[in-house]
Amino acid sequence: MQHPAATAFNRRTLLKGAGIGALGLFAAPVLAACTGTPSGGGTSASKTLTFGSNASDDVPKRAYAAFVDAFQKKSGDTVKVNTTDHNSFQDKISNYLQGAPDDAFTWFAGYRMQYYSKKGLTADIDDVWDKIGDNYSEGLAKASTGEDGKKYFVPNYNYPWGYFYKKSLWQSKGYQVPKTLDDFEALCKQMKTDGLIPIGFADKDAWPACGTFDYIDMRTNGYQFHMDLCAHKESWNQKKVQDVFDTWKLLLPYQDPAALGMTWQDAAQKLGKGESGMFLLGSFVTQQFTDPATLADIDFFPFPSIAVEGQDAIEAPIDGLMLSKKGGQNQAARDLLAFMGTGAGQLAYWKVDGSNLMTAKDADTSGYTDFSKKLAGVIADAKSVSQFFDRDALPAMATNVLEPAMQSFIKDGTVDLSNIESQAKTQYASE
Structure with a gap:
């Protein structure tokens, strides 16, 4: 099969209009997850969802907590966060998605997203992208698209x-x-x-x-x-x-x-x-x-x-959120991903973890330090961008x-x- 990660996308396109101009799979037990949402077609009207996070280090863990808190205040929904050690999450992701996964979970763009989507382990989110698509560059949209042409991923941040x-x-x-x-x-x-x-x-x-x-x-x-x-x-x-x-x-x-x-x-x-x-x-x-x-x-x-x-x-890897197959049936989970596709959602995260760069076009970058601007500039000036080996292969x-x-x-x-x-x-x- 053709591997989409082998197709380059220009970083200037990736950041156009954006304001600033790791990992084994088949061994180990299933990650802990919570009670599920109703099965069957369509989405449930549940006001609760579970969120599986690999953000186990202190700063990103607090940043996702701030993001979740902002979403809960905006939506009135309740989010139960399940945080797993970063490396363990990645090592066990296949069993996790095939077992009892959370509704939404942290993951990566490009080939790493496409691989599991092709396996039928994640839910497409074209309806979410109907709402947030204008807030992303063409390059970021491409990095969020599966081999079948459907969207499966919402970018949060990237970093060089x-x-x-x-x-x-x-x-x-x-x-x-x-x-x-x-x-x-x-x-x-x-x-x-x-x-x-x-x-x-x-x-x-x-x-x-x-x-x-x-x-x-x-x-x-x-x-x-x-x-x-x-x-x-x-x-x-x-x-x-x-x-x-x-x-x-x-x-x-x-x-x-x-x-x-x-x-x-x-x-x-x-x-x-x-x-x-x-x-x-x-x-x-x-x-x-x-x-x-x-x-x-x-x-x-x-x-x-x-x-x-x-x-x-x-x-310059791109990190963000996806829905498990089960999570695709939960409207609250879809709403969580839609919130991540807004400047308000990304700013809630970035205010705690300023080491990364926001990707939404309407994100308020006025708080960027000269260092952050330098990092963004290096990405913007690059003619080609790779995602890192464990994401590109x-x-x-x-x-x-x-x-x-x-x-x-x-x-x-x-x-x-x-x-x-x-x-x-x-x-x-x-x-």
């Missing part, structure tokens, strides 16, 4: 991936933002000489390393090759992919040697304390900087250029094949591309 660092530390050391890989390597050497961990890195949860792989691949082989590789239109067992790992191997001596035992939250704390020089992650990393002075000291730069297309492509390919291979590579610097290709053939043939 790049290198985050402390301005005061860099100023004290005289460091300059690198534009090329050579500049980047030279900077890493200097940081190591200065007693720092040059590259903050954490991969205990397996998915963070995908960001490094994605960027090196896009910078080495181009955006379209990367998307075709995600869709298995390109073989893993070829020189172009080996080049990616060979380049990454040059950076391994500069990564945190404790990476495989740390979560991204651990690595963020090291960055905040000035123990590491920079950290590649999404802008949600700033959730960890609760001290206003530290937060104000954080800056960002895009992944440096390597061989082709300069810094044209960027990783077959879910099982990410969890069962690439992520373990990357952890092994981080440990000893070796990778077996023939084995990855063999497993990829098996995974994609089953689809």
